[in-house]
Amino acid sequence: MDCCCCDRNGVDDRLTEYLIDGNTADLSSNTISPLNSHFMALSCRDTLRLIFLRLTVSDLARASCVCKVWNSVASEDDLVVTAFTAPWRIKELVGMPASGSFWRDNGIWKFAISHRISRGDSVTSLAVKYSVQVMDIKRLNNMMSDHGIYSRDRLLIPISNPEILANTMCYIEVDKYAKREVAVLYLEGGPKREQTVSSINHMSTLSAHGKRRLIDSLRRSMQVDDGTALYYLAIAEGDPRSALSEFSADLSWERQTGLN
16 A cells, blocks of 8 residues: 555555554564654554554544544544444444544443333333333433433433344434433434424523522422422423423322322
C-alpha cells in the first residue's frame, strides 16, 4: 500500500505484512511506538486506519488521546461505529449521539428493547416476558414505584441475551425517562416518527432561583420530598400542572388497589 507519509523501509514493509497476514514474528524485535520519531508509518492515516480497524471501543478511545493525527483518525464515524457494533454483530446503527462520550463504552447496558405499554402490562409481567429483573427495569427507566408505568407510553427493557442484537437495526435515542442516550432495539417495526415540537421546555427558561421555587411549590402541594417532586416534574416535561395531574392520578390508582 503506497502512502505519501510512510518511508518504504524494511520496518514499514514488515508492518504492512503484519496488518494483512497477522504475522507478528518479524516485529518481535522492533518497538512500534508513536513516540519513535523515526517510525513515520504511525503518522500515516492509511496505516493508522488499518491498525484502528482492529481495536475495541475502549482501545480506540485511548488511541484518540495520543496526538492530533491519531485523534482525527480514531474519531472517524465509520471506525467508531464499526468498533461499537462489532461485538454484538449489529447490522446497522441509526443516528448519531449528542455527545461523543457515548462511544467510549459499548457494554450490553448501552442497549435496550423498546416496549410500548399496553393494557394489562405491569413491571413484573414485563420482567417475566423478557427474562430480566424487576429492579433492572425500574433502574433503567428511573421508576420510583411500579405504578409509574401508567404515566408512560413505553418502557426500555434491559437486554439479557446479547444474541438478540445479531443482524438487527438499533436507533440512538435520548430517552426522556431514562435521561440518557441508549441504542434502542424495536422488535416490531421502528421508532414512532413524531413531529418535533418547537416549544422550549418550561424548566429551561427558568433561573436557578425560579426552578427552586417551582420545586418547593410542588413539594408543598404534593406533600412529598424534593426527589418525588422532581420526578413528576420530569415526566411532565417541566409543566407543573401536568406534574400535579400525574401525581393525582397515581394517588387515585394507589387508593383503588389498596396500596395507600
